[in-house]
Amino acid sequence: MLYFIFNKAKIxxxxxxKSPIIVSLSLYANEVEEKVEEKVEEIKEEIKEEIKEEIKEExxxxxxxxxxxxxxxxxxKHKEHNKIQKNKELKEQKKVEQxxxxxxxxxxxxxxxxxxxxxxxxxxxxxxxxxxxxKNYPKEARRKRIKGKVILEILYxxxxxxxxxxxxxxxxxxxxxxxxxxxxxxxxxxxxxNRSIRLVVPITYSLNK
Numbered sequence: 001m002l003y004f005i006f007n008k009a010k011i012x013x014x015x016x017x018k019s020p021i022i023v024s025l026s027l028y029a030n031e032v033e034e035k036v037e038e039k040v041e042e043i044k045e046e047i048k049e050e051i052k053e054e055i056k057e058e059x060x061x062x063x064x065x066x067x068x069x070x071x072x073x074x075x076x077k078h079k080e081h082n083k084i085q086k087n088k089e090l091k092e093q094k095k096v097e098q099x100x101x102x103x104x105x106x107x108x109x110x111x112x113x114x115x116x117x118x119x120x121x122x123x124x125x126x127x128x129x130x131x132x133x134x135k136n137y138p139k140e141a142r143r144k145r146i147k148g149k150v151i152l153e154i155l156y157x158x159x160x161x162x163x164x165x166x167x168x169x170x171x172x173x174x175x176x177x178x179x180x181x182x183x184x185x186x187x188x189x190x191x192x193x194n195r196s197i198r199l200v201v202p203i204t205y206s207l208n209k
Contacts, residue, residue: 121193125156126201128189133182133203141174145207148172150179152201159192167200179203 129152141147148170155163164183169176183201 121195122197122199125154125190125197125199129154129183129186129201130203132186132189133179133205136178136182136185137205138174138178141172141178141205142207146172146174147205147207148175149205150176150203152179152183152203154183154199154201156190156193156195156197156199159190161187161190170205175205178205 149168150166150170151168153163153165153167154161161183164180166176166180170179182203
């Protein structure tokens with residue numbers, strides 16, 4: 001019995017003591033764990049650095065795109081400005097060309113000279129044409145009670161009418177043709193003047209005497 005108790009005490013003491021192998025393994029495991037943690041931290045830092053670099057590159061790329069867009073906008077604005085400027089220049093050029101040409105018609109019933117109303121000769125030309133046109137009012141038009149107004153543009157040059165054309169039709173061929181014919185006939189009745197004049201002549205065909 002004493003032998004058993006003695007031996008049990010030895011066994012108990014042995015079980016309570018830690019084995020050197022176990023202690024060594026425990027220490028090794030702790031070192032491995034620490035190293036693993038250190039390695040994980042290193043990897044995390046590396047990943048963070050890589051992410052930072054990628055973000056920097058993306059920012060640089062975005063900035064480049066913005067610069068390119070700004071340059072495109074500037075180029076577009078510059079082109080639009082040049083286009084507007086060219087259009088203005090063309091308009092100004094057209095105005096100058098129009099001024100240098102023969103006087104244009106201010107209206108279909110006004111003579112194209114600045115002094116048209118005061119020019120006795122132009123008034124005389126108008127009177128001759130209009131009087132002749134009224135005398136030659138087409139009989140068929142009178143019979144059908146057709147009336148209207150024809151506006152002619154005429155160039156007087158070398159004592160005769162060189163150009164006779166209709167600026168505004170009466171709406172009736174019979175009256176338009178009569179107006180043209182009357183102007184041509186009137187050309188033979190004009191007094192001779194060394195002038196070149198473009199005028200507008202309104203001829204009204206009315207049934208009232």
